[in-house]
Amino acid sequence: MSDAAAVIDDLREESSELDELVRGLGAEQWAVPTPAPGWSIAHQIAHLIWTDDVALLAATDPEAFAPEVQKALDAPDTFVDVAARAIVDRTPPEALPEALLARWRAGRERMQEVLRSAPAGTRIPWYGPPMSVPSMATARLMETWAHGQDIADALGVTRTPTARLRHIARLGARARDYAYTVRGLPVPEEEFRVELHVPDGGVIAYGPEDAAQRVTGPLRDFCLLVTQRAHRDDLAIRATGPDADRWLDIAQAFAGPPGAGRAPRSEAPGTGNAPREGGR
Template identity: 75%
Template sequence: MSEVAAVIDDLRDESDELDVLVRELSVEQWSAPTPAPGWSIAHQIAHLTWTDEVALLAATDADAFAGEAAEALAAPESFVGRGAEEIAAALAPQVLLERWRGGRERLEAVLREAPAGTRIPWYGPPMSVASMATARIMETWAHGQDIADALGVTRTPTARLRHVARIGVRARDYAYLVRGIEAPEEEFRVELLAPDGGVIVFGDEDAPQRVTGPLIDFCLLVTRRAHRDDLAVRAFGADADRWLDIAQAFAGPAGAGRAPRGDGK
């Protein structure tokens, strides 16, 4: 199996796991608020639906996607939320669920059939097929976490979290850029304890600044699904420490992030 096919398989599995979480929800549960202010569970799935459909457009019609990208540049603070709001408001839960399923299946098929070396335009530099699939894993997991939190469900961490961590590390300099801060020149060493007891590493082992902690906690941090104070992620070095305050794995504004729970963890 190729590396690209393996990443797409992980995207399918991540989506299927979230599907299990939402497919039996009542109408009332679809309206339940999530930790994202103003977003219900329906908004979370609507956002994934919207993004899958835009990714499909980017992969199949670059000119049409260019128009979407222009709209995003014109309203960077609101265009994502507007897309989710429009879909969530227009569709009953079961219709929304089927639209999400259909969109992600079509995107998967297009990604699998893409010729080697394909570059897909996006909101920023074009992405490889593997990178697009990885980005969709990250978003599916992150919005799935919002839904799990709303339902009071604790999810079992999987090896797929390595994709989320990888984007978080690769997006390090973007986190500085979006805040108008100059990024450090030197790379950091990141060492993360995976669910199976293994260690996932990024960066040179001789790098003077390091970040360590559980893989799940790092993923919660870079997707801004938990406050740093509530996580067992540690920095060694002033620049690494500053990064943990601003890290984000996604494009666009960082948002307010989560407030600390204040429970002393």
């Protein structure tokens, strides 16, 4: 479980960093709209509460989790929004910041404890294929970072990239085939090479060194791309080869229905898309 423990440690740090960003906000700031239409900062935290809760349920009671998958199948375009809004709507406005923070902190702690204690080889059901414990922890980290980015954008805050982004990048690279299949597109036969530049000047890479189809750019930009938090036109991500270029239009690190992603900055504000349930 050493690999899982390392990812869970990074998940804890990512959660703490986002907690630090929102803990001092007043009630009026929790109502500030984020780039996802209809989602305030409160809805973003409510979404993390819900996803932590369902992850805990999946890890501890797979049979009870199964109906959650059916809900997603029955309403793929709305089930995420309904869950987040229900949490916010059930919370008295005057108690919103404190209540949501307390619930998020307690829920993520329980979920992380369960993941840490899971036996080696455990497979956890999810909205996509079942996942290992390290993969589930990576998915939770990806969700936390991506929705934290929505919050940071709403507040006009620029976050410093951390080494934790390598987990999200790896997830995004591994999810290449899923991005095609979820859209009913043929999966390229060739493997891709992904080379990402990290802030300290190093490079992390996935795929064969001699691959003809290649994707290169900054680590943070790749993470923004695969979490669909920025349009490719606004990022320094470059593709070599037609298949790799097509991937940049559809890449997603999360399971579930394909998201439409964000509009380019050149388009009118408010044209972004609501976040899908991410990173399985």
